[in-house]
Amino acid sequence: MAWKAIDRVNAPTEESPSLSEPLKEKIRGFFDRYPTKRAVLIPALHMIQDDHGYVGWKAMEEVAELLEITPSDVFDTVSFYSHFWTHPKGEKVVMACRSISCDLLGADRVLDECKKVLGIGDHETTPDGKYSLMTEECLAACDHGPCLMINEKMHKCVDPANVRKILEDDANDKLDIPRSNLYDGANRTSA
Amino acid sequence: MAKIILNNQEVETREGIPVLQAALEAGLNVPHYCYHPGLSVVASCRLCLMEMKMPHPKTGELGWAPKLMPSCQTPVRDGMEVRFDSDKVHENQERCMEFFLLNHPLDCPVCDQAGECHLQDYSYHFGKSESRMVDQKHVTPKKDVGPRTLLYSDRCVMCSRCVRFCDEVAGTGELCITNRGSKAEIDAFPGKPLDNPMQGNVVDICPVGCLLDKDFLFQQRVWFLKSADSICTGCSTGCSIRIDQNEDHVHRLKPRFNPRVNQWWMCDEGRFGFKYIHDKNRLTRLRLRRGESFESFRWESLAETVRYRFENIAKKQSDKKIAVVLSPFLACEEAWLLVKTIREIAPNATLILGPVPTVEQDERFPVGATNGDTKFIIRKEKCPNRNGIELIIKHFGGNTETFDAFVEQASAGEYAAAWISGGYPTEWVSKDFAKAAGKIPFKVVHDLFGSALTDEATLVVPACSFAERDGTFVNATGVVQPFARAIKPPQGCKRDGQFFYELAELEGLYQSPTVLGMMAAEIDEFKEVYVPPQLPEHQH
Amino acid sequence: MSEYEKVLLKNVGKPNSRQLATYVEGGGYSGAKRALEQTPDDVIDVVKRANLRGRGGAGFPAGVKWSFLPKDREVTYLCVNADESEPPTFSNRVLMEEDPHQLLEGILIAGYATQATVAYLYMRAEFTEQYHIMQVALDEAYNAGYFGKNIQGSGYNLECYIHRGAGAYVCGEETGLIESLEGKRGWPRIKPPFPAIQGAFGKPTVVNNVETLANLPHIINRGADWFLGIGPEGSSGPKLxxxxxxxxxxxxxxxxxxxxxxxxxxxxxxxxxxxxxxxxxxxxxxxxxxxxxxxxxxxxxxxxxxxxxxxxxxxxxxxxxxxxDRTDIRKVLRNVARFFAHESCGQCTQCREGTSWMYKMTNRVERGLGRLQDIELLGEIPAKMGMMPGLSICGLSDGAAFAIRTIVEKFRSELEDYVRSENDDAVRIALEIAN
CATH class of the missing domain: 3.10.20.600 (Ubiquitin-like (UB roll))
Structure with missing residues (x-):
């Protein structure tokens, strides 16, 4: 063709990870929670992203097969939600809130500082694969703006001057609370 | 039946159908993109909003509700009052049109849809002449979504008709919506392109120039095209189609609405299966055998020669049989005229239905559908008129044979003469048949393409394609449907109906309705011919 | 400003407020037990009499919502809306973070009242810590027999699962939430049919907000009159x-x-x-x-x-x-416009195109490249987008319209002053470069 068009006729050439058998089993473990298999899609995508770091083409195709839907159904859902990455992301994702309360309390300076310290822009990843950066709509911690979330951990009332210190702390994404491991199923003794 | 008040006028319509459908049927030009009667209602384009009278929540008094209602989503209820002609409704339409055009490129001069584009039409009728947005437009990419189809994302109005078609009618679900908000796009999963047997319909139902047919791309400006209403000959479903041509060249086939047969759809096999019409190898000369070779022959002498030779053989070789092989590609009128003529000359002539090209099984849509939920069938019989030809053979009765028996008997030298009509778009002459035909001393072969059969023929009569002919087909479910001619036959050919008419020694020009009338006087099945209703002018 | 004994936040700040033992010690789950001793209709009746209006934003009475469920239903789903995404709202976060069992008890009561078979707690993806807190509490509640089969010997069964969203404001709209629960993009559905008739998985469904449910244990324990006694008529009950x-x-x-x-x-x-x-x-x-x-x-x-x-x-x-008073109103305007442009689901034309157009303009206005026409349009577009109800499938566009329109209307002179002080040439050149 004489002009540029995105190719959907041929399968993508870039490599992307497959679902491992344990991961598939984990996904299947959610089947009895919902009356349809499709409803397991969003939990499954979370599990895939936890495992692979993102949701690649191959994973989309394989989860479609597992849930008996079309790959395009998966593509559709994945692309709708801002938390799913379709390209590899870093070990830790820094989510900078930019909604009104944080914004008025200086969120843009916090974000700029993150960009400066990490040397990356929105939806980019540091060369060492450690950090990715994204902006967030309201993190629901407006009483403590501006906020940053690093993976699961919320950092409240962030002063731009402290951003470097936060990012240099290895434990900046660690939650110190009892946890029910996400999607490992309920840790119940009875059902 | 239900009576509603539409723009202050009482209109009779059907209870429960969408008000939008009722309004379109009443002749109103109500703009709409996402609504399509063959698809589920999503009410997302918000163009067809109307005002409706509702009881006041407190006083119970009937009055215009402050809320505009989507007319596609509101079912007709007897006695309801709605209007599309108020300022409020017009304002919404104008607003929507401005929104639709915000990010739409102004590339009509290079857009295939120009001239049949509902964005153009609606902008003209309901929109404004200029955009008030001065900021940069979103630019979204072109996508090669399938082997036959291109998607220009930037022209999309997000009506989602194509996505719903793939989900609900084809049942293959290749298309999806990606992203959200103003960044939403139609897309396909890479490596799982739009490639189902009905995919061409997405181009038809796309109201704008977003989904385009690669086959038709940049071929013609649509305003140069002239159309004729025809019937697809690809299988025995008999879809109503429109042949779009310019200067006797067919550029595309489009489905026509037919509630009894194909609804709004047609399959790709039919849609793109017309290319043989313009094949350079088509037979275009009437030829008569002289010894080992052929010489040209004049159409004026054809009727007389054929009649004379068949008459002679019938008289002189009464121990041998005369065959008439009727192709399931012949129109009923053509077959009727041919049989009538030969039976007049040779009353014992054997009538044979030609081979019926058949694949293993019907294809039902949506994929996996069973009887109840089937929306479309591509039938296993790859010809349009087996039912019609069988009706005619049954009507004339007398000597009839199956094609296989005929081949066997011909090999045994039982036939002295044969009229063999072909007209198949692909090769149809088996080795056995060609060999058997070799044992028939006098044979007229009426066909589209040369073959072992025409090589052996006494007289070769070039046939015309469906686009060059008119007449009637009887489809798989027994629906008798007329089809019109779209283009002139190639130089050297004569319209089949015309020379059968002359062969029957009827005077003047062949008019299929006249012959149909003659047939109907004899055969009850032809008394009722089905012509599908026209879609309302503003429905699309 | 009346005073009353706090109920919703009474456990906030207590040591171990997240633990079942602490909750039960403070009288927790007594409301649920009391409810399980009544008929579901009795429970609905109390909630109706209390006129508990939905705390999620629309204020629709919860008891009335429940009574829309068809009588002859076999399966009912309860969806708990914890997709709290409206800036600057964080009350659901506090409820879940500090007192998860109060919500769980509310879920059990609502589940029983509606005879739900499964409750899905739809939590936004950004609630990570809160997810763990809720899941740990839920596990505890299961183990204590507050969920699962034959709850507290009542014969009533209710499964409860946490379903995490993935970052989409529109999933806080109840039908967007249902679509998302079903594994689809969160495009709100056209109504009718309403969720009470045909909701999640095509079955009768109730969607209630976290705070609404947190009120239930107290209504059951203290009665409708107690609830009606707090606050003015039509807006009764404790509120966060x-x-x-x-x-x-x-x-x-x-x-x-x-x-x-x-x-x-x-x-x-x-x-x-x-x-x-x-x-x-x-x-x-x-x-x-x-x-x-x-x-x-x-x-x-x-x-x-x-x-x-x-x-x-x-x-x-x-x-x-x-x-x-030191805040530039243009910043507020742009922030709000950006939020809605980013979160519009893209289904309805007005909202999809209108929000993104308004964002483009507000962005320019904030950068000092606004025109008087932009202010005009920023008043006009939302006025036509949301003031005329029914223009779109869900309320997101109404929200976008009210947010932007009221800012433009109420701070018009300030916005116009900014625009007037700009250099016309700079605006013109910027626009030319943009195109």
Missing amino acids: FCISGAVKKPGCYEGAMDFSVRELIESDRFGGGMRNGLKVKAVMPGGISMGILTADELDMKMDFSDPAKYGLLGLGTASAIVID
């Missing part, structure tokens, strides 16, 4: 209020709906006054979608009926952002 921005004590507070925005800011019970001697310039008192108030409109009562008198869409989530 969030306040953030330029106040001394941003936070989530409980109170009756009988005080003004001014009191919310100034009272020591709530915001504690403005920080650093700043003055109020504007307040968005119900979440950004409800619209804005000027400093002259602070007498608005934080109840269900008063906001409309000030041109707002409603009480919303009763979460106020206080904007001080």
